[in-house]
Amino acid sequence: MGICRLGFLVGFLWFMAMDCMAQSNTHHYNFVLQQAQFTRLCETKTMLTVNGSFPGPTIHARRGDTIYVNVHNEGEYGVTIHWHGVKQPRNPWSDGPENITQCPIQPGKNFTYEVILSNEEGTLWWHAHSDWSRATVHGAIVISPARGTTYPFPAPHAEQTIILGSWFKDDLKAIIDDALAAGSEPAISNSLTINGQPGDLYPCSAAMLNMDPIFQGSGSSIVIWRGTRAGAWTRFSL
Numbered sequence: 001m002g003i004c005r006l007g008f009l010v011g012f013l014w015f016m017a018m019d020c021m022a023q024s025n026t027h028h029y030n031f032v033l034q035q036a037q038f039t040r041l042c043e044t045k046t047m048l049t050v051n052g053s054f055p056g057p058t059i060h061a062r063r064g065d066t067i068y069v070n071v072h073n074e075g076e077y078g079v080t081i082h083w084h085g086v087k088q089p090r091n092p093w094s095d096g097p098e099n100i101t102q103c104p105i106q107p108g109k110n111f112t113y114e115v116i117l118s119n120e121e122g123t124l125w126w127h128a129h130s131d132w133s134r135a136t137v138h139g140a141i142v143i144s145p146a147r148g149t150t151y152p153f154p155a156p157h158a159e160q161t162i163i164l165g166s167w168f169k170d171d172l173k174a175i176i177d178d179a180l181a182a183g184s185e186p187a188i189s190n191s192l193t194i195n196g197q198p199g200d201l202y203p204c205s206a207a208m209l210n211m212d213p214i215f216q217g218s219g220s221s222i223v224i225w226r227g228t229r230a231g232a233w234t235r236f237s238l
């Protein structure tokens with residue numbers, strides 16, 4: 001009887017230990033889809049964003065975690081959000097393609113996505129999945145290794161997310177609506193962007209990159225990206 005109880009206790013502790021090791025956390029984010037004004041290439045436009053930022057907020061999680069994102073639509077038309085690269089097994093209701101797995105979130109409404117990470121690790125991204133709204137409604141999902149595990153390479157001195165995008169001077173919805181109505185090719189972008197900036201060779205452009213933390217690195221791994229001509233970026237290592 002005594003041995004039996006001991007065996008049970010050891011088994012129970014082992015079970016608890018395994019449970020702790022496999023522990024995954026949940027994260028909660030609120031995304032507010034809202035129009036915001038931005039000035040690039042000497043012109044100011046109003047565009048759809050998450051929380052008024054371009055690119056949008058970064059989601060941080062660890063492998064195996066679950067992320068809940070309540071998306072409040074304060075914009076002017078229906079939008080969905082897709083969690084690009086997240087497999088979402090048996091959870092298509094939270095995958096986001098408009099009119100395929102869900103109806104668009106209507107203006108004034110909200111919808112809570114359940115983003116279930118399984119073996120994803122590294123940097124993925126989220127983006128709107130309604131027409132071209134993804135051009136301004138997107139951001140990174142940074143997934144660190146699970147608790148108690150390490151990177152499959154030496155720990156980095158600093159980390160910097162680099163998000164490449166396109167800048168259109170005109171209203172995106174108008175561009176795609178016109179192209180669909182006319183059956184023609186949509187207009188191409190006016191510049192590319194890195195972390196929301198077109199680069200200091202474009203007129204009226206602010207500091208090229210919004211990425212100061214990389215300069216706090218080890219001193220041996222500083223990288224600068226420079227716009228050398230329209231649409232081209234060159235990597236300079238110091």
Ligand SMILES: *[C@@H]1O[C@H](CO)[C@@H](O)[C@H](O)[C@H]1NC(C)=O
Nearest residue numbers: 029030031032050051057058
């Ligand atoms: C977005 O804005 C809302 C409302 O101000 C705020 O509650 C929320 O924390 C913000 N989300 C992010 C990811 O910054």
Ligand SMILES: *[C@@H]1O[C@H](CO)[C@@H](O)[C@H](O)[C@H]1NC(C)=O
Nearest residue numbers: 078098099103104129130131
């Ligand atoms: C999805 O359905 C809504 C409502 O019928 C419609 O307004 C919208 O254009 C559709 N979206 C796409 C991408 O077809």
Ligand SMILES: *[C@@H]1O[C@H](CO)[C@@H](O)[C@H](O)[C@H]1NC(C)=O
Nearest residue numbers: 070072073108109110111112
């Ligand atoms: C989110 O939508 C639900 C209805 O689906 C509503 O009851 C709730 O008040 C909304 N929450 C916010 C913060 O808007």
